Amino acid sequence: MTPPVTPAATDLAAAFTERYGDEPAGVWAAPGRVNLIGEHTDYNEGFVLPFAIDHSTRVAAALRTDRTVRVASTFSGAGEVTVNLDELQPGSVTGWAAYPVGVLWALEQAGHRLPGLDLLIDSSVPVGAGLSSSAAIECAVAVAANELAGTGLSAPELALVGQRAENEMVGAPTGVMDQSASLLGRSGHAVFLDCRSLKAQLVPLPLADAGLTLLVIDTRVSHSHSTGGYADRRASCERGAELMGVSSLRELRVADLAEAAGTLDEETFRRVRHVVTENARVEDMVGILAAKGPGAIGALLDASHASMRDDFEISCPELDLAVDSARSNGALGARMTGGGFGGAAIALTPHDDVERVIAAVEEAFAAAGYAAPAIFAVLPADGAGRLA
Numbered sequence: 001m002t003p004p005v006t007p008a009a010t011d012l013a014a015a016f017t018e019r020y021g022d023e024p025a026g027v028w029a030a031p032g033r034v035n036l037i038g039e040h041t042d043y044n045e046g047f048v049l050p051f052a053i054d055h056s057t058r059v060a061a062a063l064r065t066d067r068t069v070r071v072a073s074t075f076s077g078a079g080e081v082t083v084n085l086d087e088l089q090p091g092s093v094t095g096w097a098a099y100p101v102g103v104l105w106a107l108e109q110a111g112h113r114l115p116g117l118d119l120l121i122d123s124s125v126p127v128g129a130g131l132s133s134s135a136a137i138e139c140a141v142a143v144a145a146n147e148l149a150g151t152g153l154s155a156p157e158l159a160l161v162g163q164r165a166e167n168e169m170v171g172a173p174t175g176v177m178d179q180s181a182s183l184l185g186r187s188g189h190a191v192f193l194d195c196r197s198l199k200a201q202l203v204p205l206p207l208a209d210a211g212l213t214l215l216v217i218d219t220r221v222s223h224s225h226s227t228g229g230y231a232d233r234r235a236s237c238e239r240g241a242e243l244m245g246v247s248s249l250r251e252l253r254v255a256d257l258a259e260a261a262g263t264l265d266e267e268t269f270r271r272v273r274h275v276v277t278e279n280a281r282v283e284d285m286v287g288i289l290a291a292k293g294p295g296a297i298g299a300l301l302d303a304s305h306a307s308m309r310d311d312f313e314i315s316c317p318e319l320d321l322a323v324d325s326a327r328s329n330g331a332l333g334a335r336m337t338g339g340g341f342g343g344a345a346i347a348l349t350p351h352d353d354v355e356r357v358i359a360a361v362e363e364a365f366a367a368a369g370y371a372a373p374a375i376f377a378v379l380p381a382d383g384a385g386r387l388a
């Protein structure tokens, strides 16, 4: 149940000094996220309700006097990537370094001239699990550079910088949810974000007080949003909005679905129905959390999963098995979280049923011949900030 442990900020600072010869100016951290509900709604200008988790990426950083950027990590072997800020352009850096370097590029594109930087990154956010390890890297580098270079951007502005890095430097057409959760999260709270206005509201999520554990079930089925399904779903949503004569699917309500059924082809209609009903579920969940607390949200989690499985078609057999076996062994509700096509599911589980759910999911995976899942608890944690 224990996620990977990483060196603390002081260890990272020491590793930085050993690598680059000088002490870092500071150490910053940004968490991964779990999305409680609101999937594939962000790029449709809709609602999301993610929270920052207690697994984060750290970056030790120092300014340089030239325009060189050196970036290394504890998870990518001994090598370091060296680039010049004047030569950066989409495609010029590939692999994991495109995330940190992309943030610096996006800051410059937004009109901020930066000095060079030395960066050393380490992370306890499982990679490829759908917990936004990439947004955690982007946001850690964004807060570090913002402070060191004095660019003075707000958290919502930094979220857009991270999104731009991912869209243009990495080439994944993702929305702004992950970066917003990583930057705006607060311990014990979820972030209710309107992705049209970018207005965010913290929503109390007192899991422990309610006797609940939020389990993450990482199926270990890897996914990438730079290719294939994610972009395809986004294109379907844009086509649906255009055919319905609206600027985004956010403009449609559940009552408009009857008209959509008559206007759209069958597949596009199901894609649109997912987004429209998912937006309604996010709003419902915010109301239920306020009125009744987290013990009452199970049915909405289940409905969200069914919509992603059947209408949006972004689940996979491993995610469905994780959700079904958690549900039938005590979880109050479960759903896949994140972009889909692999990654993780979440299962809202009473404390007393945690061991039973874990054992049941592990047994179901073994019986199906799937690789063993990684199952661990997460808590809503604070967003990005300076550690040292």
Ligand code: GLA
Residues within 6 Å of the ligand: 035, 038, 039, 040, 041, 042, 043, 174, 175, 176, 177, 178, 225, 338, 339, 340
């Ligand atoms: C990925 C993207 C987000 C969002 C989710 C799906 O995590 O990075 O912007 O679109 O998928 O909700």
